[in-house]
Amino acid sequence: MAWSVLKRLAEIAAVLFVVSVGTFALVDLTPGDPAITVLGEGHTAEEYAALRDEMGLNDPFLVRYGSWLGSALHGDLGTSLIPPNSDVTERIAAALPVSAEVAVLGLAMALVVSIPLAMWSAYHADGRVDRIVGAGTFGILSVPSFLAGLLIIMVFSNQLGWFPRAEWVRLGESLGDNLHHAFLPALTIALAETAMFTRILRGDLITTLQEDFILAARAKGMSPVRVLFSDALRPSSFSLITLLGISLGRLIGSTVIVEYLFALPGMGTLIIGSADKGDFPMVQGAVLVVALIYVLANALIDLSYGYLDPRIRRAHV
Amino acid sequence: MSQRHHTSGHHTSGHHTSGHRAPDAGRAPLLVVDDLRTEIHTPRGDMKAVDGVSLTLDAGETLGIVGESGSGKSVLGRTIMGLYTTGSTMTVSGRVLVDGADVHALTAAARRELWGTGVGMVFQDPMTALNPVKKIGLHLTESLRGHGGLSRAAARARAEELLRLVGIPEPARRLDQYPHELSGGMRQRVVIAMALANSPKLLIADEPTTALDVTVQKQILDLLGRLQDELGMAIILVSHNLQVVAGRADRVAVMYAGRIVELAAADALFAAPRHPYTEALLASVPRLHHPPHSRLEAIGGAPPDMVAPPPGCRFAPRCRYAREDCRQASPVLGPEPGPGGGPENGPGNGREAARVSGSEPGGEGARVFACHHPVRPVTAGGS
Numbered sequence: 001m002a003w004s005v006l007k008r009l010a011e012i013a014a015v016l017f018v019v020s021v022g023t024f025a026l027v028d029l030t031p032g033d034p035a036i037t038v039l040g041e042g043h044t045a046e047e048y049a050a051l052r053d054e055m056g057l058n059d060p061f062l063v064r065y066g067s068w069l070g071s072a073l074h075g076d077l078g079t080s081l082i083p084p085n086s087d088v089t090e091r092i093a094a095a096l097p098v099s100a101e102v103a104v105l106g107l108a109m110a111l112v113v114s115i116p117l118a119m120w121s122a123y124h125a126d127g128r129v130d131r132i133v134g135a136g137t138f139g140i141l142s143v144p145s146f147l148a149g150l151l152i153i154m155v156f157s158n159q160l161g162w163f164p165r166a167e168w169v170r171l172g173e174s175l176g177d178n179l180h181h182a183f184l185p186a187l188t189i190a191l192a193e194t195a196m197f198t199r200i201l202r203g204d205l206i207t208t209l210q211e212d213f214i215l216a217a218r219a220k221g222m223s224p225v226r227v228l229f230s231d232a233l234r235p236s237s238f239s240l241i242t243l244l245g246i247s248l249g250r251l252i253g254s255t256v257i258v259e260y261l262f263a264l265p266g267m268g269t270l271i272i273g274s275a276d277k278g279d280f281p282m283v284q285g286a287v288l289v290v291a292l293i294y295v296l297a298n299a300l301i302d303l304s305y306g307y308l309d310p311r312i313r314r315a316h317v
Numbered sequence: 318m319s320q321r322h323h324t325s326g327h328h329t330s331g332h333h334t335s336g337h338r339a340p341d342a343g344r345a346p347l348l349v350v351d352d353l354r355t356e357i358h359t360p361r362g363d364m365k366a367v368d369g370v371s372l373t374l375d376a377g378e379t380l381g382i383v384g385e386s387g388s389g390k391s392v393l394g395r396t397i398m399g400l401y402t403t404g405s406t407m408t409v410s411g412r413v414l415v416d417g418a419d420v421h422a423l424t425a426a427a428r429r430e431l432w433g434t435g436v437g438m439v440f441q442d443p444m445t446a447l448n449p450v451k452k453i454g455l456h457l458t459e460s461l462r463g464h465g466g467l468s469r470a471a472a473r474a475r476a477e478e479l480l481r482l483v484g485i486p487e488p489a490r491r492l493d494q495y496p497h498e499l500s501g502g503m504r505q506r507v508v509i510a511m512a513l514a515n516s517p518k519l520l521i522a523d524e525p526t527t528a529l530d531v532t533v534q535k536q537i538l539d540l541l542g543r544l545q546d547e548l549g550m551a552i553i554l555v556s557h558n559l560q561v562v563a564g565r566a567d568r569v570a571v572m573y574a575g576r577i578v579e580l581a582a583a584d585a586l587f588a589a590p591r592h593p594y595t596e597a598l599l600a601s602v603p604r605l606h607h608p609p610h611s612r613l614e615a616i617g618g619a620p621p622d623m624v625a626p627p628p629g630c631r632f633a634p635r636c637r638y639a640r641e642d643c644r645q646a647s648p649v650l651g652p653e654p655g656p657g658g659g660p661e662n663g664p665g666n667g668r669e670a671a672r673v674s675g676s677e678p679g680g681e682g683a684r685v686f687a688c689h690h691p692v693r694p695v696t697a698g699g700s
Contacts, residue, residue, distance in 0.1 A: 212445040220460040221433030234450045309450055310495040
């Protein structure tokens with residue numbers, strides 16, 4: 001057990017190492033020059049050379065990577081190249097909770113809706129509800145998220161006026177206001193995720209419902225709801241859980257469209273805006289943090305397999 | 318000829334369950350199945366998995382149902398229980414009365430109540446009949462708490478008692494184990510304990526030993542016999558294996574292509590089969606006293622396609638006694654039919670079977686079979 005945990009941690013470290021090298025190499029691989037970003041237009045060649053020297057850009061790659069990684073491990077991701085030259089770690093610490101909250105809220109909404117929906121569909125497979133759900137989820141999946149977001153804003157914000165469209169209220173300021181503002185972005189995210197979760201879970205549930213142990217549970221006189229929740233859901237949730245982990249990582253780092261539509265100061269906006277301005281330390285730091293979350297989320301998912309199926313616990317974790 | 322002789326010899330030694338039967342002339346049978354039909358709708362057409370089966374079963378009695386794979390015996394068991402009901406994928410007609418209650422007319426909730434308390438089922442494969450992600454204890458306690466209304470602690474105590482009853486060592490420890498931590502035989506004991514949780518009056522055992530190795534098979538069958546002695550329940554023992562049924566069933570129904578082709582007291586049936594299919598089944602059982610490497614009698618051909626069964630007797634294409642009339646008209650299930658066959662198989666067929674089977678005074682030994690040209694009894698079989 002201890003050995004397998006160590007192995008797991010080593011794997012995580014290896015992935016993060018590769019990601020960090022890749023992120024850091026952005027400076028060398030992408031067009032643009034941090035020194036130009038800082039100086040802007042109208043500078044002399046001497047000024048440029050001096051700044052490059054000062055920023056350490058002339059040092060060999062490994063030296064630069066080593067000093068960046070050393071600081072990063074101490075929580076210091078550098079400072080922004082753009083005035084007011086804020087601290088990268090602080091900026092990420094401000095943006096991450098916004099993205100994480102909207103993503104988690106959206107995924108929770110998706111799970112709450114998709115699990116019963118998938119159960120009904122699977123239990124009455126090929127029935128009327130199942131057909132409607134099948135067509136509906138397919139339709140939702142084929143709508144691009146910016147369009148869905150715009151429609152949601154139009155209906156709930158512009159016409160009904162139930163929810164604000166922009167302006168973010170921090171969780172610390174007021175929980176009610178915060179949730180009020182987070183609802184529509186979360187709903188926009190939840191829409192596509194619900195459709196995906198429902199389809200995946202429905203398929204797995206239909207397979208599970210063919211199992212003898214489902215028949216055995218029914219033969220004991222268990223109610224359909226009880227059979228679905230107590231016997232069918234857990235063995236059917238592997239694909240769903242896997243998808244959930246991938247979605248969580250993806251949503252935190254790259255919900256740019258949703259963040260843009262609702263003017264959320266989240267990670268997606270931070271990364272895209274910084275990349276656009278050539279603010280390399282900011283992009284590097286943010287990408288590293290997103291990668292870390294991705295890797296941790298998936299490690300957590302892997303651990304959950306052992307919870308879902310006791311037969312995996314002994315074999316390998 | 319010789320096989321017949323052997324079977325009769327075999328049987329006299331193994332008979333021990335007839336004593337369970339306590340015929341009570343004044344009372345209605347525990348189970349009445351009347352002209353039961355189960356059609357499974359497939360893309361190719363409607364498959365007549367059970368095609369007009371009638372039988373009765375008294376409290377405490379054991380009925381064996383034997384037949385090849387695909388004869389409809391498992392579907393029959395599940396339809397009797399009401400696990401298979403009319404829905405989008407199948408149509409069920411006919412009646413099943415358990416203790417007077419029409420299983421297929423009950424509401425879904427009432428049927429669940431019946432499953433919880435009146436009828437239990439033991440499944441074929443203990444590897445798949447238990448949920449791999451649930452502890453043994455939960456398998457047992459959930460129905461105890463749901464139907465028995467027991468508290469958590471009481472259900473756990475009862476679950477432990479049930480595991481002890483089915484002969485599982487260290488029952489308290491087993492409650493917290495998962496199915497994969499138990500052997501196949503142990504798992505089947507758990508499946509039996511699950512079926513017994515709320516003391517059913519009728520236990521349907523669907524190939525309860527098929528997935529187990531031979532030594533464990535005997536243990537499980539002995540366990541079922543012992544439980545029947547202790548708890549006084551009726552058992553329907555479904556098996557493709559005649560030896561499983563021999564010596565354990567009071568009566569035996571032989572199924573072929575969705576119908577009962579012969580039904581008789583077990584000793585009479587084994588001693589002198591009247592239906593050619595029964596005879597062929599008995600002949601295909603290997604015997605210990607056969608010389609080594611002797612050829613096993615097999616039944617040639619395969620069971621008919623139940624989407625479009627052949628006209629006339631369904632066994633005729635594989636029957637060595639078949640004549641022209643067998644392919645024309647379906648023989649009727651009854652006691653000693655007259656020459657030339659009876660009317661087309663219809664609902665009346667089933668009624669007759671119900672009338673002549675065990676529920677009637679003195680009817681226990683009565684044998685019914687469906688054949689135009691039955692095997693002639695050589696010895697004075699039956700009663």
